[in-house]
Amino acid sequence: MARRNTIAHHDIPALEKAPTGIPGLDQISGGGLPKGRTTIVCGGPGCGKTMLGLEFLVRGATEFNEPGVLIAFEETPEEMARNVASLGFDLKDLADRKKLYLDYVYLEPSEIQETGEYDLEGLFIRLQHAVDKVGAKRVMLDTLEALFSGFSNPGILRAEIRRLFRWIKEKGFTTIVTAEKGEGTLTRHGLEEYVSDCVILLDHRITEQISTRRMRIVKYRGTKHGADEYPFLIDEHGMSVLPVTSMDLQHKVSNQRVPTGIPDLDAMLERKGYFRGSSILVSGAAGSGKTILAATFAEAACKRGERCLYIGFEESMDQIARNMKSVGINFEPWVKKDLLVHRAWRPTQYGIEMHLLRIHKLIEKFKPDNIVIDPITNLITASTEKDVHSMLMRLMDFLKENGVTSLFTSLSNVGEIAESEVGISSLIDSWISLRYTEIFGKRHRGLFVLKSRGMAHSTQLREMIITSKGVKLGPANALLAYRDRERDPQADIDSAPVTKKVQIKSVRRGSPSKTRSARGAQ
């Protein structure tokens, strides 16, 4: 999937960048880290500093033909290799192929006696030697601050660290220096004072027992960068940062239409259906038929030969497939043809960002034309509403950017619009609301189009009839007709809204105009 640099196009191309290859990071940094300069990556223990640096080196070596050097002060190369093996990085192999050079600097203060003047020329020589071995363009020092526990003369150390950074700059190595976060300072020993090109702060927080990692570019000289905190993840494929995929609303919109799978519903949407690449919300109470509507949409997409990704947060996929057979929807052939990919997982299984990332990854892998998420409200159990909203916003931006038509279902209370829906309503282009109408001991399913941007949609409330061959919509005035039949027709006329009056009249007349309005013409 193409990653757009949403920031870079604002820049004057003054500063050369070394791409990290880490999804999202290059986007928020406008193309990568400052080339030939030093970047400080700081944060508390376990925040992912070393991971970021290693991935920068590994991707540099494998994707950008820039070999790297790792000078490790705290972990041996063996330990390091073991740590990142789970991310699919084979450091030993890279070292064997001369793409990476690992040097472990062991510091044992108790072994060292200081007598008089010294400098750290040995470190410079080792670094230069390592660089020469593989023709390195990238360097990582993890973590340089370990020097402070190895040597007792801070004056010499500071002067030497300053000299080291200057030397790195002269040599033009794109460098990552990791540093532990200090009390009230970015790094414990104030390294940021020596390096002013780029500082990235990582953070690892637990909110409501679910952990979220976040990243912020504190400073990036000469570059307009995303200043927000961006969630990131470390999973079996390494690190991914989740930027708000577009800071500007610049999606290309399509005039193409996508049928809903229900001809009667298409009729309500200018007889054409949804817009391609738009976001659709189907909301309703439990049992109102949301999943059926979603499954119908998915099946229709597959029938057109399009690819559809179906993500379930409530039912296992087998269960959905079985249940849908009862309404004449059969997923099996589409799964076999690889047009339908369905995945189900528990919303509480991950933090909200992990959901987003999983969805992102599925989309990148499968490249669907359409996506169904059923139901989106379940995500709220995984996080706070604010986070869900921000996640959905990013997800929808991402989907729109890629022209994926998305249908979400949302569980709301009977007859009400859930607050969570109000939150996302601004992100939704077409909103189908499902509701019950109880008429003398019988429950009728009703459907209406609450909104649909950019089209003259019907505003009628229609009965939704679920048959063994799919969904049909009853005539526009059917629900009222039931009521009419059961009650004294005269009783409601005065209190009913104007539009309903008209409909009721037509019912009573029993005229053929019924058919016309059923078509959704307004």
Next chain:
Amino acid sequence: MKKNSKAPGASGDNHFQLRLYVAGQTPRSLAALSNLRRICATHLDGRYRIEVIDLIKNPQLAQGDQILAIPTLVRNLPKPLRKIIGDLSDTERVLVGLDLRDLQARKAGA
């Protein structure tokens, strides 16, 4: 550079095998070497061997003895390994670093 070879009988407790790591002929390196020679001559009475390693010429040797600071004096023998960094101008600390102060004290007491 002289290769570190174990002469017969050289592994005894009171034989000192020393390596001085320098980076080029800097005044500090030269000072360290002359300080070392002086201290050895005074306190070790021929029971020592000094090997000078110039990392500018042999950068690959820095890794083995984990050298960062220049100059660094490494005592390979007797065990345990000791490192003394700096220009060795503080004789007292060099003696402490080489574990020679006790020896000195014993001598003085005898």
